[in-house]
Each structure stands twice: as structure tokens, then as C-alpha cells.
Amino acid sequence: NAGVTQTPKFRILKIGQSMTLQCTQDMNHNYMYWYRQDPGMGLKLIYYSVGAGITDKGEVPNGYNVSRSTTEDFPLRLELAAPSQTSVYFCASSHHDRPNQPQHFGDGTRLSIL
Amino acid sequence: AQTVTQSQPEMSVQEAETVTLSCTYDTSESDYYLFWYKQPPSRQMILVIRQEAYKQQNATENRFSVNFQKAAKSFSLKISDSQLGDAAMYFCAYRIITGNQFYFGTGTSLTVIP
Numbered sequence: 001n002a003g004v005t006q007t008p009k010f011r012i013l014k015i016g017q018s019m020t021l022q023c024t025q026d027m028n029h030n031y032m033y034w035y036r037q038d039p040g041m042g043l044k045l046i047y048y049s050v051g052a053g054i055t056d057k058g059e060v061p062n063g064y065n066v067s068r069s070t071t072e073d074f075p076l077r078l079e080l081a082a083p084s085q086t087s088v089y090f091c092a093s094s095h096h097d098r099p100n101q102p103q104h105f106g107d108g109t110r111l112s113i114l
Numbered sequence: 115a116q117t118v119t120q121s122q123p124e125m126s127v128q129e130a131e132t133v134t135l136s137c138t139y140d141t142s143e144s145d146y147y148l149f150w151y152k153q154p155p156s157r158q159m160i161l162v163i164r165q166e167a168y169k170q171q172n173a174t175e176n177r178f179s180v181n182f183q184k185a186a187k188s189f190s191l192k193i194s195d196s197q198l199g200d201a202a203m204y205f206c207a208y209r210i211i212t213g214n215q216f217y218f219g220t221g222t223s224l225t226v227i228p
Contacts, residue, residue, distance in 0.1 A: 033215075033216070040223075041221070042220040043205070043218045056214070094216075102149050102151075103159075103216055105158065105159035107157060
């Protein structure tokens with residue numbers, strides 16, 4: 001059971017480039033989330049999804065886009081990378097019908113924008 | 115507004131001693147779940163312990179226990195017999211039963227001194 005898998009683990013982008021952070025989970029969780037974690041800080045919610053075809057903005061959505069075409073996958077897209085988007089990105093998933101269950105996290109993607 | 119406050123950015127403890135990390139939260143909801151996560155240098159987010167708000171009994175997981183004070187909206191984590199492997203960033207989080215989101219504190223960095 002792989003849990004939540006994020007790729008890539010590390011990436012360096014130039015300002016203005018675009019990229020997609022991949023996230024997939026094999027636990028049949030209907031809720032999925034994207035967070036960013038700046039150095040020494042907590043988690044800030046970027047976007048989340050409560051099921052295939054449904055997404056919603058979190059606390060810091062500007063500069064990002066998401067899609068949820070399947071239950072398993074929840075990619076995060078950066079269209080025009082900016083230095084302020086240098087961060088560690090975490091994908092997480094959880095079960096809707098079991099609110100006492102915690103989120104399961106991927107190992108994170110460290111992204112640097114230069 | 116749903117907020118989680120961890121007032122101790124950094125804590126240290128001698129190996130084999132006990133340390134308590136504080137967490138307070140603000141919510142108007144009565145039914146929710148509380149979680150403590152550990153994030154070691156490897157970055158992976160690991161669930162330490164969880165507490166259902168409707169339960170008066172404090173949760174315990176081996177050396178980890180909580181002091182849950184619902185009226186005071188306080189949810190502190192006690193680590194007994196601290197070990198070097200306990201060194202990590204610790205995050206407090208909660209989720210309301212009917213909600214889609216988890217709310218995280220800003221974290222407490224714990225150092226264990228040999």
C-alpha cells in the first residue's frame with residue numbers, strides 16, 4: 001500500500017516557467033489537499049478537493065491551479081513560476097466518511113524558483 | 115474563524131525527561147477531532163495521536179499523551195521519557211466533523227538534548 005505519492009521530490013524552476021506537481025493516492029480517499037510549507041512555518045492550504053470533478057480554494061490559491069479528474073489523482077499546476085512560490089509542497093488525502101481519521105501525507109516536493 | 119495557536123516556536127528537553135507542547139484553538143463548533151503530527155527532518159508528516167472532542171478521557175499512545183481541556187479549548191501534548199528520535203517539528207491540527215478542511219498550527223520545534 002503506497003499511500004500518497006508525490007512526484008517529483010525536488011525541482012528547480014526558472015522564473016516564468018510552468019510545471020505540474022503530481023499527487024496520487026491508492027486509499028480510495030475522496031478528500032485531497034495541497035499545502036505549502038515555507039521555511040520554519042506551518043502548513044498553508046492551497047486547494048482541496050472533496051471528490052472527482054470538485055475543487056475549492058484554500059487560504060493561498062493565487063498562482064496555482066488544480067484539477068481532479070479521478071479519485072486517485074490531484075495534480076497542482078504552477079503556470080508562471082515566481083520566487084515567492086519557493087516552498088515545500090505537500091499533498092494529503094483523507095476519508096470523508098471517517099472524520100476521526102487523520103490526513104495521510106506524501107513526502108513533499110521541494111521547489112525552488114530562481 | 116477557525117484558528118490553531120501553538121505559542122511555543124521552540125522547545126528543548128533532556129533525553130529521558132518529560133516535555134509538554136501547548137496548543138489552543140478557536141472554534142464555535144462542538145464536534146471535532148484533534149490531532150498531533152510529527153515532522154522529522156525527513157519532512158514526512160506522521161500522526162502522533164488523535165482525540166475526539168466528545169470523549170472526556172485523554173488519549174494515550176505509548177509515551178505520548180494529551181491533556182484535552184474542551185472548555186478552555188486547549189490540547190497539549192506530553193512526551194514522556196523523551197528520546198533522540200522525538201526531535202522534530204510538532205503540529206497541532208483539528209477538523210470539525212462536518213467540515214472539509216484541517217486547520218494546522220504553526221508548529222513547535224522540539225530539540226532533544228543527549
